[in-house]
Structure formats: structure tokens, C-alpha cells
Amino acid sequence: MQVDFAWFSSDEVSQVYTSDRSITFESGGILRLLLTSAGVKNASIHRALVELLGKPIADSSALCIPTAQYGHPMVGPGVGAWQFISGNSENPMVDLGWKSVGVLELTALPSIDEERWVPMVRETDVLLVAGGDALYLCHWMRQSGLADLLPSLSETVWVGLSAGSMVMTPRIGEDFVQWRPPAGDDSTLGIVDFSICPHLAQEGMPGNSMAEAEQWAAGISGPAYAMDDETAIRVVDGTVEVVSEGHWKHFPPR
Numbered sequence: 066m067q068v069d070f071a072w073f074s075s076d077e078v079s080q081v082y083t084s085d086r087s088i089t090f091e092s093g094g095i096l097r098l099l100l101t102s103a104g105v106k107n108a109s110i111h112r113a114l115v116e117l118l119g120k121p122i123a124d125s126s127a128l129c130i131p132t133a134q135y136g137h138p139m140v141g142p143g144v145g146a147w148q149f150i151s152g153n154s155e156n157p158m159v160d161l162g163w164k165s166v167g168v169l170e171l172t173a174l175p176s177i178d179e180e181r182w183v184p185m186v187r188e189t190d191v192l193l194v195a196g197g198d199a200l201y202l203c204h205w206m207r208q209s210g211l212a213d214l215l216p217s218l219s220e221t222v223w224v225g226l227s228a229g230s231m232v233m234t235p236r237i238g239e240d241f242v243q244w245r246p247p248a249g250d251d252s253t254l255g256i257v258d259f260s261i262c263p264h265l266a267q268e269g270m271p272g273n274s275m276a277e278a279e280q281w282a283a284g285i286s287g288p289a290y291a292m293d294d295e296t297a298i299r300v301v302d303g304t305v306e307v308v309s310e311g312h313w314k315h316f317p318p319r
Contacts, residue, residue, distance in 0.1 A: 096215065096256060097301050098223045100230035102263035103196075103294035104156030107310045110297045111161075117222045117299065118190060125190040127163040132171040133194070133228040136201025136244040149195045156226050158193045166193075171202075174209035186214060191222040194229030196263075201244040202232045203253045212254060227263045230298070234260045240281045257300055262291040265312060275314070282316040289316040 097117050105111050118125050131146040145154070150168055152160030159166055167185070169192070174182055186192075194202070206212040215223075223233070231237050235255040241262075242251050262281050266272030273281075278291035290298060295311025307313055 096218070096223065097221075098225070098230075098233060098257070099297055099299055100225045100233060100257075100261060101297040102227060102230070102261075102265070102292050104154075104158045104226050105161060105224070105297075106157060106295055109308050109310050110295075113297065113299050113308045114161075114191075114222070114224065117301070120190075122161050122163055124164055126165045126167075126188070127159070127191045127193050128167045128169040128186065128189045129159050129193040129195065130169050130171060130202075130229070131195045131197075132205050133197030133199065133202035133232070135172070136198030137196075137228070138243060140197045145197075146195075156196070158195070158224065158226055163191075169211075171205040171209040171211060174211070179210065183210075183214065186211070186221075187218065189221060191224055194223065194225045194232070196227030196229055198244045199228035199231040199237050199253055200242065200246045200251065202228055204246045206232065206254065215256070230263065231261050233257050235287060236260055236285065238262070238281050238285050240277075240284070257305070258287060259305070260285045260287060260289040261298070262289065263294075265291045265293040265296075265314070267312075278314065279316075283319075285316070286319055288318045290314070291316070 099114055099117055101110060105114055115122060129150055131149050134140045134146045134149065135142045148154040149159065169186065225233060232253050233256040234253050235258060236251045237253055238260060239251055262273055262278045264272035265278055266274060268274050282289045290313060292313040293311040296307065296309035296313045299306045299308050
């Protein structure tokens with residue numbers, strides 16, 4: 066697995082470390098996460114996904130979750146959600162060749178019986194979670210009951226895209242707040258103990274510059290990562306590993 070240390074020296078950050086904030090499942094397993102900036106963009110991230118699944122993508126079932134898109138003014142609602150669900154977006158997720166793909170819309174779940182959707186989630190190999198607004202996604206994960214269900218999903222892989230990755234962190238930082246939740250702060254699920262700044266880009270390119278990422282990290286008390294669209298973070302058994310063919314930076318806790 067290639068791990069890239071571009072933009073900083075290798076003595077600034079360990080390649081792999083163990084987190085003591087990971088969720089322990091009822092079955093004794095640990096939540097398996099692939100937290101991406103822009104989907105499965107390269108061979109290294111694709112390989113990491115297959116390793117997490119433990120079988121080929123063609124033999125794996127998926128549910129896509131577009132909910133985060135509705136909360137962000139630059140993403141949805143509208144064509145963005147359709148592009149994600151149909152596999153026509155620029156972020157490879159739904160279009161990877163899954164055995165089957167369904168849609169899990171979190172805003173609809175509180176209005177239907179759990180018996181209609183919980184078994185479906187439990188039987189699914191992977192959850193593909195769209196980008197958009199992380200706080201909106203977090204709110205509906207809690208309201209729908211999906212957040213409470215996560216600790217029992219010992220065989221499920223979570224693949225996040227941008228906000229779909231950020232929702233697993235303790236907080237997103239005020240710079241990323243668009244939709245304001247009832248609680249009024251920037252806290253998210255805290256399943257991992259680090260925050261994420263996605264879409265790291267070189268100066269003058271679309272995305273977040275290193276200067277902007279450093280300013281964001283200054284407001285985050287805990288550890289954090291800035292990563293570009295060729296980078297993902299894999300979390301298995303509490304161990305965090307950066308998977309990259311691009312650029313990223315680790316910010317230690319302050």
C-alpha cells in the first residue's frame with residue numbers, strides 16, 4: 066500500500082497509529098472505515114476497499130446514502146443527488162461494479178417502520194456515503210436511527226466521500242459549517258478521534274489550499290488530517306492508515 070508523505074517530511078507524522086476512540090461492536094469486531102476526499106479515485110484506494118470487503122466488489126452489495134447532498138447549498142437538492150445515486154458523478158463510488166446497489170435515504174427512515182430498512186442495512190456489505198453537508202448528514206443519522214445501529218454492523222464497510230467521511234470525526238471546524246444543527250455547534254459523531262479537511266489542493270487550484278487547511282487546523286484542538294482527492298484514510302481495529310497517491314498532511318493535537 067503506497068503511503069505518500071508529500072508536502073511534509075516523514076518525521077512529522079507516523080504512517081500508522083492506533084486510536085483508542087474506535088467503536089467496539091457487539092460481536093467483538095471494530096467498525097471498518099474508508100474515509101475518502103473524493104471517492105475511490107485511484108488503484109491504491111480501490112485496493113484498500115477490496116481488502117476491507119474481503120471479497121471482490123462484483124460479489125458485494127451496496128447501499129448509497131445521498132442525504133448529505135441536500136444540506137449543502139452548492140450540492141443539492143437536484144441533479145447532484147441523481148448523479149451520485151446513478152453513478153454519473155465525478156466521484157467513483159456507485160459505479161464501481163457492485164453486485165447490487167440500493168438507496169438508503171435517511172430523511173425518509175423516521176416515517177417508516179424499522180423492520181422495513183434495518184434488515185436491509187444489516188445484510189449489506191458496504192454503505193457508500195455521499196458528500197455535501199456533514200452536520201446535516203450527522204443530524205439525520207441520529208434522527209433516523211442509523212447512528213445507533215452502527216455499533217452492531219460488524220461486517221459492514223463504511224465508505225465516506227468528503228462530508229460522508231467528516232461525519233465520523235469529533236468535529237468539522239467552523240470553516241465547514243453551512244447548515245446549522247439544532248445543537249448549534251460543529252460536533253459530529255466522534256467515531257474516530259481526528260478531524261478531516263478534504264479537497265486539499267495546490268495554491269490557485271479548486272479546493273482548499275494548504276494555508277486554508279493550516280488555518281482550519283488551528284481551530285481544531287484534536288489531531289487532524291488535510292488530504293487531497295487522491296487520498297483516503299483507512300481505519301481497521303482502531304488502527305489508522307493513510308492510503309494515498311497524492312498529497313496530505315497530519316496536524317498533531319494542540
